[in-house]
Each structure stands twice: as C-alpha cells, then as structure tokens.
Amino acid sequence: MFSKKTLIVVRLVVLSFISLLFMTCDPGLGKAVDTQAPKVSINFPVTKSVLKGGFVMKGVASDEVKVASCDVIFKDINSPNEYKFKANFANDEFSIALNTPKADGSFEIPDGDYNVTVKVSDAYRNSTADVVYTIDNT
Numbered sequence: 001m002f003s004k005k006t007l008i009v010v011r012l013v014v015l016s017f018i019s020l021l022f023m024t025c026d027p028g029l030g031k032a033v034d035t036q037a038p039k040v041s042i043n044f045p046v047t048k049s050v051l052k053g054g055f056v057m058k059g060v061a062s063d064e065v066k067v068a069s070c071d072v073i074f075k076d077i078n079s080p081n082e083y084k085f086k087a088n089f090a091n092d093e094f095s096i097a098l099n100t101p102k103a104d105g106s107f108e109i110p111d112g113d114y115n116v117t118v119k120v121s122d123a124y125r126n127s128t129a130d131v132v133y134t135i136d137n138t
Contacts, residue, residue: 037125038063040118047131053107054100059129062092063122070094070120074133077113087118094118099135107137
C-alpha cells in the first residue's frame with residue numbers, strides 16, 4: 001500500500017487542483033460590484049456656443065457596470081428658471097434633441113445665457129459635466 005506521507009501529498013495535490021478550478025481574476029462578487037463613478041463629457045455643442053433654434057447635444061455617458069440615467073439641466077444665469085430634460089443613452093454615448101419649436105412658434109428654452117449640466121448616474125454615484133451656452137431663438 002501507500003505510505004501516509006504519499007497519501008497526504010496526493011490529497012494536497014488534488015485539493016490544490018480543485019482550488020485552482022474555482023479561482024478567477026474577479027475577487028468577491030467580481031464585476032457585479034460598482035466601484036467607479038460614471039464618466040461624462042459633452043462633445044457637441046462646444047462650450048460658449050450661441051445656439052439658434054433646435055440642436056442636438058451629444059457626448060459620453062459610460063460606466064463600468066451600467067448607466068442608470070442621463071439628465072440635462074439648463075439653469076438660466078440671470079433668473080431662477082431651470083429646464084430639465086432626460087437624454088437618451090446607449091453604447092457609452094448620450095444624445096438629446098433640444099429646443100424644438102412648439103406649435104405656437106415658441107421654443108422649449110427661451111433666449112438667454114445658461115449654465116448647462118449633464119448629470120450621469122449609475123446605481124450608486126453621479127458624475128457631471130458643465131458648459132455655458134447662449135440661446136438666441138431670434
């Protein structure tokens with residue numbers, strides 16, 4: 001038969017092999033754990049643009065797990081007025097058509113200077129990007 005020493009060595013080799021089968025590069029819950037805030041940047045229109053009529057805002061909205069929401073907020077620099085919109089997001093990008101004319105000829109966002117914030121959220125954190133635009137619908 002086998003000696004006790006040989007049996008112990010065989011058992012250790014077998015246990016080591018089995019342990020290696022269950023090891024991965026992702027510790028704990030792996031990629032299911034959200035460890036980073038989302039990334040956001042505005043690619044178009046560029047900051048300090050003068051925007052006339054309707055336009056499309058585009059940029060980056062990404063997260064290592066999943067983007068939950070993307071909001072665009074126009075804050076009038078000279079008044080307390082705020083205009084909030086939900087942007088579409090997919091494939092690490094966001095886009096939104098803004099300032100479309102209404103039936104009466106007016107626009108969603110009145111003339112003025114605005115601080116614009118794009119806020120991207122995942123399940124745990126938020127990230128923002130800010131620009132300044134002037135809206136001139138005339």
